[in-house]
Amino acid sequence: MRAVLRFVDYKTIRDPLGEVTYQARCVSGNDEECGAESMVLGGDEAVNDWMVEHTAQTGHERFKRTFEDYALVEPKS
Ligand SMILES: [Zn+2]
Numbered sequence: 001m002r003a004v005l006r007f008v009d010y011k012t013i014r015d016p017l018g019e020v021t022y023q024a025r026c027v028s029g030n031d032e033e034c035g036a037e038s039m040v041l042g043g044d045e046a047v048n049d050w051m052v053e054h055t056a057q058t059g060h061e062r063f064k065r066t067f068e069d070y071a072l073v074e075p076k077s
Contacts, residue, residue, distance in 0.1 A: 010074065011073070011076050013071065013074065015069070015071060018071075021069075022047040022065065023038055023065070025066075026060050036054060036058075051063050
């Protein structure tokens with residue numbers, strides 16, 4: 001029970017100093033995924049632009065997007 005009570009005393013927030021990054025990978029293809037990957041980008045606009053460009057060039061329309069951020073765990077005030 002003690003562990004549960006300790007857990008309640010903390011909260012997690014997004015670290016405002018940590019960069020949020022985005023990346024997309026093309027998963028189009030029937031037998032084999034295309035697998036083309038964007039660079040790790042600093043905004044969802046940039047990753048959207050990359051996907052639109054890839055679709056325009058290849059006709060591929062399905063992507064997997066990955067988001068990363070930093071989190072802080074702080075005592076509840
Ligand atoms: Zn592709």
